[in-house]
Amino acid sequence: MPHDHHDHDHPHSLLPSDPALRVKALETLLVRKGLVDPAALDAIIDTYETRIGPQNGARVVARAWADASFRARLLGDATAVISEMGYYGRQGEHIVAVENTDSTHNIVVCTLCSCYPWPLLGIPPAWYKSDAYRARVVREPRQVLAEFGLVLPEGQTVRVWDSTAEIRYLVLPQRPAGTDDLTEEALAALVTRDSMIGTGLARAPE
Amino acid sequence: MSRVHDMGGRFGDGPVLPEPEGTAATPPVWHKRTLAITLACGALGAWPIDAARRARESLAPRDYMRFTYYEKWLAGLADLLVERGLVSRDELQGAASGTGKRPVQALTPRALTADRVAPALARGGPATRDSDVKARFAPGDAVRTRRPAANRLVPGGHTRLPGYAAGACGRVLLCHGAHVLPDSNAHGLGERPEPLYAVVFAAAELWSDPESPSDEVVLDLWQSYLEHA
Numbered sequence: 240m241p242h243d244h245h246d247h248d249h250p251h252s253l254l255p256s257d258p259a260l261r262v263k264a265l266e267t268l269l270v271r272k273g274l275v276d277p278a279a280l281d282a283i284i285d286t287y288e289t290r291i292g293p294q295n296g297a298r299v300v301a302r303a304w305a306d307a308s309f310r311a312r313l314l315g316d317a318t319a320v321i322s323e324m325g326y327y328g329r330q331g332e333h334i335v336a337v338e339n340t341d342s343t344h345n346i347v348v349c350t351l352c353s354c355y356p357w358p359l360l361g362i363p364p365a366w367y368k369s370d371a372y373r374a375r376v377v378r379e380p381r382q383v384l385a386e387f388g389l390v391l392p393e394g395q396t397v398r399v400w401d402s403t404a405e406i407r408y409l410v411l412p413q414r415p416a417g418t419d420d421l422t423e424e425a426l427a428a429l430v431t432r433d434s435m436i437g438t439g440l441a442r443a444p445e
Numbered sequence: 446m447s448r449v450h451d452m453g454g455r456f457g458d459g460p461v462l463p464e465p466e467g468t469a470a471t472p473p474v475w476h477k478r479t480l481a482i483t484l485a486c487g488a489l490g491a492w493p494i495d496a497a498r499r500a501r502e503s504l505a506p507r508d509y510m511r512f513t514y515y516e517k518w519l520a521g522l523a524d525l526l527v528e529r530g531l532v533s534r535d536e537l538q539g540a541a542s543g544t545g546k547r548p549v550q551a552l553t554p555r556a557l558t559a560d561r562v563a564p565a566l567a568r569g570g571p572a573t574r575d576s577d578v579k580a581r582f583a584p585g586d587a588v589r590t591r592r593p594a595a596n597r598l599v600p601g602g603h604t605r606l607p608g609y610a611a612g613a614c615g616r617v618l619l620c621h622g623a624h625v626l627p628d629s630n631a632h633g634l635g636e637r638p639e640p641l642y643a644v645v646f647a648a649a650e651l652w653s654d655p656e657s658p659s660d661e662v663v664l665d666l667w668q669s670y671l672e673h674a
Binding site for chain 2: 249250251253254255258259261262263264265266267268269270271272273274275276278279280281282283284286287288291327328329330331332333335348350351352353358362364365366368369370371372373374375376377378379380381382383386387393394396397398399400401402403404405406431432433438
């Protein structure tokens with residue numbers, strides 16, 4: 240049987256110990272070797288800084304709140320619906336939307352690495368990638384939610400989704416009370432990133 | 446048997462420290478560069494995402510634990526570049542010492558150029574495939590996960606069954622269709638697509654002291670990880 244030769248040989252240790260110098264050394268080498276175009280690196284960074292972020296997911300949620308038939312389609316085939324909105328893409332090739340209700344609260348994690356629905360929420364926050372969140376939220380989700388300031392009623396089931404495959408989960412938070420008259424755009428402003436991960440709720444209207 | 450990345454359920458990590466939204470400090474430039482270089486190198490097509498995950502979790506436990514998030518990415522990337530012969534150990538050493546200055550080579554046609562970034566990110570890399578493997582389970586079926594949570598093709602190899610869910614009984618919730626099997630694809634042993642399921646477990650099935658008897662954990666699990674219970 241093949242063995243995992245990584246265990247015996249780690250070339251990465253040849254790079255400088257300071258991380259900023261390490262990435263600079265690797266980038267310089269890759270550019271000189273013609274493997275990486277520095278302009279492409281700038282374009283990738285710009286994409287995730289300015290074009291892709293939780294504002295995308297918020298538009299999906301707001302539309303689901305405002306339009307019952309859209310909500311039904313989202314819960315049935317989120318990948319198709321999100322593609323129509325132009326949000327299909329890397330780390331969002333297979334999306335499933337899970338709906339919070341009075342009886343069930345959903346939370347998303349990736350205990351094995353840091354899988355996250357990039358096209359809808361952007362690059363994950365540091366806490367999502369932290370050992371503490373990865374290790375603990377599957378075993379004691381209520382305690383972890385309390386650290387976010389969220390205490391759920393005992394009678395509400397907590398369902399934690401561990402993203403172990405290429406399916407990316409989007410939590411559809413509950414629509415706040417007193418928002419009947421709001422436009423879709425105003426609704427989207429109430430949808431926080433954390434409410435779409437499940438570590439928070441949507442904001443109440445002012 | 447276990448690897449350091451497989452930390453679900455572990456005790457001792459202390460509190461989660463959420464940053465209120467919009468208040469996070471601007472990340473250091475090298476974080477962004479590492480993300481971008483990783484994506485640009487991935488676009489060369491020399492390895493699948495399963496191999497990138499394998500490279501990161503194959504770091505020595507002491508490195509995995511002392512490295513920050515993007516240092517893990519950077520280390521996994523450097524190891525993969527050498528493994529696939531795109532960069533040599535000597536070149537890495539030269540890059541580190543600044544002695545490896547060489548003439549700039551023309552950009553390879555495989556390289557991701559700036560104009561191709563948007564379409565490449567929009568295209569993504571779907572993991573679904575046509576498959577002859579017949580689905581053995583349907584929603585509602587009672588299933589048990591295999592134990593131990595180990596790669597059956599490569600000792601110590603990549604698998605996506607976390608240790609905390611090994612040998613546990615659950616119920617099939619969703620069928621996702623046939624997906625590439627990471628256990629083989631991460632090791633260059635082919636995609637071997639097979640049915641993938643979302644399986645729900647009662648918290649009490651996984652933990653000795655669950656917070657609430659009604660709480661649940663859902664995992665996406667490949668058919669070969671499962672048997673009828």
